[in-house]
Amino acid sequence: MLLTIASEGSYNATDNFGCLKEYNEVADFMNKEVERSLSDVKKLLEDTNIMVVDLNRFHLDAIDSPANYGFNESEKIKACCGYEGTPFNFNPLVTCGQNSEIKACSKPGEYICWDGLHFTDAFNQIFVEEVMEKMHYLKPVIA
Numbered sequence: 001m002l003l004t005i006a007s008e009g010s011y012n013a014t015d016n017f018g019c020l021k022e023y024n025e026v027a028d029f030m031n032k033e034v035e036r037s038l039s040d041v042k043k044l045l046e047d048t049n050i051m052v053v054d055l056n057r058f059h060l061d062a063i064d065s066p067a068n069y070g071f072n073e074s075e076k077i078k079a080c081c082g083y084e085g086t087p088f089n090f091n092p093l094v095t096c097g098q099n100s101e102i103k104a105c106s107k108p109g110e111y112i113c114w115d116g117l118h119f120t121d122a123f124n125q126i127f128v129e130e131v132m133e134k135m136h137y138l139k140p141v142i143a
Contacts, residue, residue, distance in 0.1 A: 017063045018077055027056050035141060042143040050141040058127050058137050059119075062112050069126050072110035080104055080111035080120060090116030 013021045035052055042050050062069050066076040081096035081104040082089030096102050096115035105111060109122040119127075130136040 017060055019060070019063065024056075024060075031056060035139075038141040039143055042141050046143070052139045052141055053131055054137045054139060055127065058130060059112070062123065062126075066112065070109065070122070071112055072107070075105075075111050077113070078111065079113050079116040080108045081115045088116065092116075 015021045015024060017024075031052075031054070038050050038052065042048065062071060063076050066073050077088055079089040079096070081102065083091035083094045083102060094102060096104070108114065108120050111120050112123050114120045127137075131138060
């Protein structure tokens, strides 16, 4: 969604993932602040283990190497259910399910993004497997 809305504006610089650089910098800043706050909590609760799960890192990894997770390279930043004819299959004025012109893709499991705003079930499932089974994208909070 942000790529569609902001790609025309003054904040349109993209990074090596094709994502809006300034928005990712804000997400990184927020994540660091959350970790800092949780570190303060850890100091108060010394006998507690606190872990941070990094969804943003997984999202960027999936965009960088979509085939490693079963996603289609050519669709990695497009919405599965969206407005065809736009670069990202997304139009904020015509959303998925709004009318009969907006159709879902035939293979949603190959897409990272469902509708320009939400991840697909396949993305969510793979993320949960990465975290719960492989213990990837977990980081302990240190006081």
